[in-house]
Amino acid sequence: MSLSARERLIVALDVPSVTDAQALVTRLGESVCFYKIGYQLAFAGGLRLAGDLIAAGNQVFLDLKLHDIGNTVQKGVESVARMGATFLTVHAYPQTMKAAVEGRQGSSLRILGVTVLTSYDDADLAAAGYDLGIGELAAARATQAHDIGLDGLVCSAEEAPNLRSIVGPGMALVTPGIRPAGSAAGDQKRVMTPARAIQAGADYLVVGRPVVAAADLRSAADAIVAEIEQAANA
Ligand code: C5P
Numbered sequence: 001m002s003l004s005a006r007e008r009l010i011v012a013l014d015v016p017s018v019t020d021a022q023a024l025v026t027r028l029g030e031s032v033c034f035y036k037i038g039y040q041l042a043f044a045g046g047l048r049l050a051g052d053l054i055a056a057g058n059q060v061f062l063d064l065k066l067h068d069i070g071n072t073v074q075k076g077v078e079s080v081a082r083m084g085a086t087f088l089t090v091h092a093y094p095q096t097m098k099a100a101v102e103g104r105q106g107s108s109l110r111i112l113g114v115t116v117l118t119s120y121d122d123a124d125l126a127a128a129g130y131d132l133g134i135g136e137l138a139a140a141r142a143t144q145a146h147d148i149g150l151d152g153l154v155c156s157a158e159e160a161p162n163l164r165s166i167v168g169p170g171m172a173l174v175t176p177g178i179r180p181a182g183s184a185a186g187d188q189k190r191v192m193t194p195a196r197a198i199q200a201g202a203d204y205l206v207v208g209r210p211v212v213a214a215a216d217l218r219s220a221a222d223a224i225v226a227e228i229e230q231a232a233n234a
Protein backbone atom coordinates (compact mmCIF):
# COMPACT_ATOMS: atom_id res chain seq x y z
CA MET A 1 0.00 0.00 0.00
CA SER A 2 1.59 3.26 -1.03
CA LEU A 3 -0.12 6.07 0.85
CA SER A 4 1.16 9.52 1.63
CA ALA A 5 1.59 10.22 5.35
CA ARG A 6 -1.13 12.88 5.16
CA GLU A 7 -3.79 10.54 3.80
CA ARG A 8 -3.02 8.11 6.64
CA LEU A 9 -4.32 10.63 9.20
CA ILE A 10 -8.11 10.54 9.64
CA VAL A 11 -9.49 13.30 11.87
CA ALA A 12 -12.68 12.46 13.79
CA LEU A 13 -15.30 15.21 13.53
CA ASP A 14 -16.83 14.39 16.93
CA VAL A 15 -18.94 17.53 17.23
CA PRO A 16 -22.70 18.07 17.56
CA SER A 17 -23.40 20.24 14.53
CA VAL A 18 -22.45 20.86 10.92
CA THR A 19 -21.54 24.44 11.87
CA ASP A 20 -19.04 23.17 14.43
CA ALA A 21 -17.65 20.63 11.97
CA GLN A 22 -17.27 23.20 9.20
CA ALA A 23 -15.41 25.49 11.59
CA LEU A 24 -12.95 22.67 12.36
CA VAL A 25 -12.50 21.82 8.68
CA THR A 26 -11.82 25.49 7.88
CA ARG A 27 -9.31 25.78 10.72
CA LEU A 28 -7.56 22.59 9.59
CA GLY A 29 -7.29 23.78 5.99
CA GLU A 30 -5.03 21.62 3.87
CA SER A 31 -3.35 19.98 6.84
CA VAL A 32 -6.05 17.25 6.80
CA CYS A 33 -7.67 15.51 3.81
CA PHE A 34 -9.53 12.61 5.49
CA TYR A 35 -12.39 12.99 7.99
CA LYS A 36 -14.41 10.55 10.08
CA ILE A 37 -18.10 11.19 10.73
CA GLY A 38 -19.80 9.09 13.41
CA TYR A 39 -23.30 8.83 14.89
CA GLN A 40 -23.29 12.21 16.60
CA LEU A 41 -22.63 14.32 13.52
CA ALA A 42 -24.19 11.94 10.96
CA PHE A 43 -27.61 12.33 12.59
CA ALA A 44 -27.20 16.11 12.82
CA GLY A 45 -26.74 16.87 9.13
CA GLY A 46 -23.36 15.19 8.83
CA LEU A 47 -24.28 13.05 5.85
CA ARG A 48 -24.89 16.14 3.74
CA LEU A 49 -21.62 17.57 5.05
CA ALA A 50 -19.92 14.32 4.00
CA GLY A 51 -21.06 14.97 0.42
CA ASP A 52 -19.69 18.53 0.58
CA LEU A 53 -16.35 17.36 1.97
CA ILE A 54 -16.04 14.77 -0.79
CA ALA A 55 -16.98 17.34 -3.46
CA ALA A 56 -14.18 19.56 -2.09
CA GLY A 57 -11.65 16.75 -2.64
CA ASN A 58 -11.50 15.19 0.84
CA GLN A 59 -11.95 11.55 1.76
CA VAL A 60 -14.65 10.57 4.23
CA PHE A 61 -14.93 7.66 6.65
CA LEU A 62 -18.55 7.07 7.69
CA ASP A 63 -18.36 5.32 11.06
CA LEU A 64 -21.95 4.08 11.10
CA LYS A 65 -21.30 0.49 12.26
CA LEU A 66 -24.16 -1.00 10.22
CA HIS A 67 -25.84 -4.27 11.20
CA ASP A 68 -29.23 -5.47 9.92
CA ILE A 69 -30.68 -8.16 7.67
CA GLY A 70 -28.58 -8.71 4.57
CA ASN A 71 -30.90 -7.02 2.09
CA THR A 72 -31.12 -3.88 4.20
CA VAL A 73 -27.36 -3.71 4.70
CA GLN A 74 -26.71 -4.20 0.99
CA LYS A 75 -29.12 -1.45 -0.07
CA GLY A 76 -27.76 0.92 2.58
CA VAL A 77 -24.21 0.28 1.47
CA GLU A 78 -25.17 0.90 -2.17
CA SER A 79 -26.41 4.34 -1.11
CA VAL A 80 -23.22 5.08 0.85
CA ALA A 81 -21.17 3.98 -2.17
CA ARG A 82 -23.04 6.46 -4.38
CA MET A 83 -22.10 9.26 -1.96
CA GLY A 84 -18.45 8.66 -2.77
CA ALA A 85 -17.35 7.83 0.79
CA THR A 86 -14.01 6.02 1.18
CA PHE A 87 -14.63 3.93 4.33
CA LEU A 88 -17.76 2.59 6.04
CA THR A 89 -17.86 0.45 9.18
CA VAL A 90 -20.08 -2.58 9.72
CA HIS A 91 -20.25 -4.99 12.63
CA ALA A 92 -18.24 -8.09 11.72
CA TYR A 93 -21.10 -10.61 11.54
CA PRO A 94 -20.75 -12.87 8.50
CA GLN A 95 -24.16 -12.10 6.97
CA THR A 96 -23.67 -8.36 7.44
CA MET A 97 -20.15 -8.42 6.00
CA LYS A 98 -21.23 -10.44 2.94
CA ALA A 99 -24.07 -8.03 2.25
CA ALA A 100 -21.80 -5.00 2.64
CA VAL A 101 -19.20 -6.43 0.24
CA GLU A 102 -22.00 -7.08 -2.26
CA GLY A 103 -23.31 -3.54 -1.84
CA ARG A 104 -19.97 -1.86 -2.48
CA GLN A 105 -19.26 -3.76 -5.74
CA GLY A 106 -18.26 -1.47 -8.58
CA SER A 107 -17.52 1.49 -6.30
CA SER A 108 -14.43 2.77 -4.54
CA LEU A 109 -16.07 2.40 -1.10
CA ARG A 110 -14.11 0.15 1.25
CA ILE A 111 -15.80 -1.75 4.07
CA LEU A 112 -14.17 -1.92 7.51
CA GLY A 113 -15.24 -4.50 10.08
CA VAL A 114 -15.60 -3.85 13.79
CA THR A 115 -14.69 -7.21 15.36
CA VAL A 116 -15.64 -6.63 19.00
CA LEU A 117 -16.46 -3.20 20.39
CA THR A 118 -13.61 -1.96 22.56
CA SER A 119 -15.99 -1.05 25.37
CA TYR A 120 -16.78 -4.76 25.78
CA ASP A 121 -15.01 -7.14 28.13
CA ASP A 122 -15.50 -10.87 28.61
CA ALA A 123 -18.34 -10.25 31.08
CA ASP A 124 -20.19 -8.07 28.55
CA LEU A 125 -19.84 -10.83 25.94
CA ALA A 126 -21.17 -13.40 28.39
CA ALA A 127 -24.11 -11.12 29.19
CA ALA A 128 -24.80 -10.88 25.44
CA GLY A 129 -24.93 -14.68 25.20
CA TYR A 130 -21.43 -15.49 23.89
CA ASP A 131 -19.28 -18.17 25.46
CA LEU A 132 -16.09 -16.96 23.73
CA GLY A 133 -13.64 -14.50 25.25
CA ILE A 134 -12.81 -11.21 23.54
CA GLY A 135 -9.54 -12.44 22.02
CA GLU A 136 -11.08 -15.59 20.56
CA LEU A 137 -14.12 -13.81 19.15
CA ALA A 138 -12.05 -10.97 17.66
CA ALA A 139 -9.70 -13.48 15.99
CA ALA A 140 -12.59 -15.57 14.64
CA ARG A 141 -14.30 -12.49 13.22
CA ALA A 142 -11.05 -11.23 11.68
CA THR A 143 -10.64 -14.55 9.88
CA GLN A 144 -14.24 -14.38 8.63
CA ALA A 145 -13.77 -10.77 7.53
CA HIS A 146 -10.73 -11.79 5.50
CA ASP A 147 -12.46 -14.80 3.94
CA ILE A 148 -15.53 -12.76 3.02
CA GLY A 149 -13.41 -10.09 1.31
CA LEU A 150 -13.76 -7.17 3.67
CA ASP A 151 -11.36 -4.31 2.96
CA GLY A 152 -10.12 -3.66 6.47
CA LEU A 153 -10.65 -3.72 10.22
CA VAL A 154 -10.90 -1.11 12.94
CA CYS A 155 -8.68 -2.14 15.84
CA SER A 156 -6.48 -0.79 18.58
CA ALA A 157 -2.82 -0.44 17.64
CA GLU A 158 -2.04 -3.04 20.32
CA GLU A 159 -4.11 -5.59 18.41
CA ALA A 160 -2.61 -4.68 15.04
CA PRO A 161 0.34 -7.12 14.98
CA ASN A 162 -1.85 -10.10 15.88
CA LEU A 163 -4.60 -9.12 13.43
CA ARG A 164 -2.03 -8.53 10.70
CA SER A 165 -0.82 -12.09 11.15
CA ILE A 166 -4.42 -13.28 10.74
CA VAL A 167 -5.53 -11.15 7.77
CA GLY A 168 -2.25 -10.68 5.91
CA PRO A 169 -1.05 -7.59 4.08
CA GLY A 170 -4.10 -6.94 1.91
CA MET A 171 -6.52 -5.54 4.50
CA ALA A 172 -6.30 -2.02 5.93
CA LEU A 173 -5.91 -1.73 9.70
CA VAL A 174 -7.46 1.51 10.96
CA THR A 175 -6.56 2.40 14.53
CA PRO A 176 -8.11 4.91 16.97
CA GLY A 177 -6.75 5.50 20.48
CA ILE A 178 -3.80 7.52 19.16
CA ARG A 179 -2.08 9.98 21.47
CA PRO A 180 1.06 11.94 20.53
CA ALA A 181 3.60 11.87 23.37
CA GLY A 182 2.51 14.25 26.14
CA SER A 183 -1.17 14.56 25.15
CA ALA A 184 -4.06 13.68 27.47
CA ALA A 185 -5.49 10.17 27.14
CA GLY A 186 -9.01 11.31 28.09
CA ASP A 187 -11.31 8.26 28.29
CA GLN A 188 -9.04 6.10 26.09
CA LYS A 189 -7.59 3.27 28.17
CA ARG A 190 -5.00 1.88 25.77
CA VAL A 191 -3.24 4.53 23.75
CA MET A 192 -0.27 4.55 21.41
CA THR A 193 1.76 7.31 19.81
CA PRO A 194 1.41 7.79 16.04
CA ALA A 195 4.92 6.44 15.44
CA ARG A 196 4.38 3.30 17.50
CA ALA A 197 1.00 2.63 15.86
CA ILE A 198 2.61 2.82 12.40
CA GLN A 199 5.41 0.52 13.58
CA ALA A 200 2.74 -1.90 14.89
CA GLY A 201 1.30 -2.15 11.39
CA ALA A 202 -1.52 0.42 11.32
CA ASP A 203 -2.33 1.77 7.86
CA TYR A 204 -4.55 4.65 9.02
CA LEU A 205 -4.72 6.51 12.33
CA VAL A 206 -8.01 7.95 13.59
CA VAL A 207 -7.36 10.98 15.77
CA GLY A 208 -9.95 13.14 17.50
CA ARG A 209 -9.16 15.26 20.53
CA PRO A 210 -5.38 15.53 20.12
CA VAL A 211 -6.10 17.48 16.92
CA VAL A 212 -9.53 19.06 17.31
CA ALA A 213 -8.99 20.20 20.90
CA ALA A 214 -5.50 21.58 20.20
CA ALA A 215 -4.83 25.31 20.45
CA ASP A 216 -3.32 25.26 16.96
CA LEU A 217 -5.13 22.59 14.94
CA ARG A 218 -2.91 22.76 11.88
CA SER A 219 0.30 22.42 13.86
CA ALA A 220 -1.16 19.45 15.76
CA ALA A 221 -2.15 17.72 12.50
CA ASP A 222 1.16 18.56 10.80
CA ALA A 223 3.11 17.16 13.73
CA ILE A 224 1.22 13.85 13.54
CA VAL A 225 1.73 13.67 9.76
CA ALA A 226 5.46 14.28 10.25
CA GLU A 227 5.58 11.52 12.87
CA ILE A 228 3.76 9.11 10.53
CA GLU A 229 6.15 9.96 7.72
CA GLN A 230 9.21 9.42 9.86
CA ALA A 231 7.96 6.11 11.26
CA ALA A 232 6.92 4.87 7.82
CA ASN A 233 10.36 5.59 6.39
CA ALA A 234 12.35 4.30 9.37
O1 C5P B 1 -10.72 11.88 20.59
P1 C5P B 1 -10.17 10.52 20.26
O2 C5P B 1 -8.83 10.59 19.52
O3 C5P B 1 -10.14 9.58 21.43
O4 C5P B 1 -11.22 9.96 19.19
C1 C5P B 1 -11.11 8.67 18.67
C2 C5P B 1 -12.21 8.41 17.68
O5 C5P B 1 -12.17 7.03 17.33
C3 C5P B 1 -13.62 8.68 18.21
O6 C5P B 1 -14.42 9.07 17.11
C4 C5P B 1 -14.05 7.31 18.71
O7 C5P B 1 -15.44 7.14 18.67
C5 C5P B 1 -13.39 6.40 17.69
N1 C5P B 1 -13.18 5.03 18.13
C6 C5P B 1 -12.46 4.70 19.25
N2 C5P B 1 -12.30 3.40 19.63
C7 C5P B 1 -12.83 2.44 18.88
C8 C5P B 1 -13.57 2.74 17.73
C9 C5P B 1 -13.72 4.06 17.38
O8 C5P B 1 -11.94 5.59 19.93
N3 C5P B 1 -12.64 1.19 19.21
